[in-house]
Amino acid sequence: MKQNREIEVAIIGGGTAGLSCAIELKKLGVKDVVVFERASKAGGAPLHCGHKGFGIFEFKRVLTGPEYAEKLVKNAEDLEVDIYLNHTLLRVEDGKLVIITNKGIKNFRAKRVLFATGARETPRSQRLVSGMRDIRIITTGALQRFIYQKNQIPFKSSVIYGSEIVSFSALKTESDFGIKTKAMIEEDGEIKVYPFIRPIAEKFFKTTIHKGVKNSFINSGKNLKFAINSKEIETEGAVFSGSFTPESAVLRESGFKYNLINSSIDISQDFQTSKRGFFAAGNIIRGAYASYKCHYEAKEAAKSIWLSLNNEDDPIFVEIECSSKNIEWYYPTLVNLNSPKKFLTNIKFRDYQKGTLQIYLNEKLIYEKTIEAKPYKVITLPWIDQKLKSTNKVRIELK
Numbered sequence: 001m002k003q004n005r006e007i008e009v010a011i012i013g014g015g016t017a018g019l020s021c022a023i024e025l026k027k028l029g030v031k032d033v034v035v036f037e038r039a040s041k042a043g044g045a046p047l048h049c050g051h052k053g054f055g056i057f058e059f060k061r062v063l064t065g066p067e068y069a070e071k072l073v074k075n076a077e078d079l080e081v082d083i084y085l086n087h088t089l090l091r092v093e094d095g096k097l098v099i100i101t102n103k104g105i106k107n108f109r110a111k112r113v114l115f116a117t118g119a120r121e122t123p124r125s126q127r128l129v130s131g132m133r134d135i136r137i138i139t140t141g142a143l144q145r146f147i148y149q150k151n152q153i154p155f156k157s158s159v160i161y162g163s164e165i166v167s168f169s170a171l172k173t174e175s176d177f178g179i180k181t182k183a184m185i186e187e188d189g190e191i192k193v194y195p196f197i198r199p200i201a202e203k204f205f206k207t208t209i210h211k212g213v214k215n216s217f218i219n220s221g222k223n224l225k226f227a228i229n230s231k232e233i234e235t236e237g238a239v240f241s242g243s244f245t246p247e248s249a250v251l252r253e254s255g256f257k258y259n260l261i262n263s264s265i266d267i268s269q270d271f272q273t274s275k276r277g278f279f280a281a282g283n284i285i286r287g288a289y290a291s292y293k294c295h296y297e298a299k300e301a302a303k304s305i306w307l308s309l310n311n312e313d314d315p316i317f318v319e320i321e322c323s324s325k326n327i328e329w330y331y332p333t334l335v336n337l338n339s340p341k342k343f344l345t346n347i348k349f350r351d352y353q354k355g356t357l358q359i360y361l362n363e364k365l366i367y368e369k370t371i372e373a374k375p376y377k378v379i380t381l382p383w384i385d386q387k388l389k390s391t392n393k394v395r396i397e398l399k
């Protein structure tokens with residue numbers, strides 16, 4: 001593709017959100033939609049999840065991850081979305097997309113850009129689990145790539161760290177391919193999925209889930225040895241699952257306003273970033289969520305992008321601050337005063353919290369609600385109809 005051509009809408013990331021947005025933009029009548037994907041195949045995270053559990057809401061069918069990814073790619077291609085593989089965004093410089101390809105670095109300009117680069121699991125090195133480094137300690141993503149893409153079984157027994165829904169995806173994958181999961185370890189005091197899942201998993205997979213395990217240690221020799229409370233478990237491998245971090249480092253380096261709680265860029269209710277013309281959707285804005293959520297969110301982002309193509313008004317942002325501990329993520333973090341879209345805040349806590357969630361406008365209390373937060377539940381706060389000005393300060397706190 002010629003570098004000097006101005007693309008109408010460029011999408012960075014050809015996973016669930018990027019492809020869903022591209023499809024919706026085409027349906028809205030946008031002619032020129034280009035997806036840049038760094039991998040050699042489009043489809044994103046679902047490509048490596050060989051189990052079923054995708055597409056129930058979007059396609060009214062239960063699909064495996066690869067089937068779901070292929071359906072999105074086919075729908076995009078049928079609508080003549082241009083998908084460029086092996087194209088990785090390196091940075092955004094003076095409004096230009098600097099992209100590395102097999103043929104070197106290329107610069108592209110686009111009227112509108114959507115970032116949909118997803119999220120990745122936190123590897124063991126960043127989770128403060130002590131002990132030796134070992135090649136047999138991998139993430140769920142790596143486990144599933146070994147099995148579903150390379151047809152390799154990396155080890156015959158393992159311990160899974162984490163108890164998010166993706167940890168159970170790792171458990172199912174291991175069970176399906178004959179890997180014995182000797183234990184699951186959750187460092188926090190609570191399992192991070194709906195309570196009915198734990199007994200099913202323990203009964204079906206015959207794996208004990210240990211919660212509140214602090215200071216675990218991995219000893220590495222012929223086998224890995226785990227100290228779980230006072231018990232020792234020996235396995236061939238370990239999977240560090242969940243604890244997703246948005247793939248946003250490139251944007252932070254490129255000067256997009258960054259939110260430390262979310263470890264990602266600021267985003268408004270109409271999916272605009274702090275820079276005009278640049279939008280974001282999917283797991284990049286907060287970490288992992290189910291694919292159908294990313295799909296519907298990306299469709300909404302497409303509508304905002306389409307509206308903005310015909311609207312020269314600059315967004316006017318008011319920042320939403322969150323000053324409570326233990327928040328895993330909250331979004332949107334900006335209100336665009338020039339958007340007709342209603343503003344609702346979604347908040348997810350790391351662990352169990354009970355209290356009153358309060359919204360302050362210029363330090364004056366304007367809304368409160370008693371909540372009981374669970375680590376698997378997202379709390380949505382309604383937006384109180386207030387006439388906001390760009391100089392206003394909005395703060396959310398759990399008391």
Ligand SMILES: Cc1cc2nc3c(=O)[nH]c(=O)nc-3n(C[C@H](O)[C@H](O)[C@H](O)COP(=O)(O)OP(=O)(O)OC[C@H]3O[C@@H](n4cnc5c(N)ncnc54)[C@H](O)[C@@H]3O)c2cc1C
Nearest residue numbers: 013015016017038044045053088089117118282283289291
């Ligand atoms: C192991 C696992 C199991 C899961 N199981 C389920 C399930 O059963 N059901 C369900 O609903 N959801 C499941 N999910 C969640 C679902 O897959 C994701 O929420 C969804 O795919 C997120 O979509 P996304 O577009 O935000 O990110 P992704 O699908 O991850 O797509 C991001 C894309 O961006 C590309 N990219 C990243 N950086 C760049 C760059 N700099 N330049 C160009 N391209 C880039 C990546 O290569 C990738 O293709 C699972 C996720 C995982 C990891």
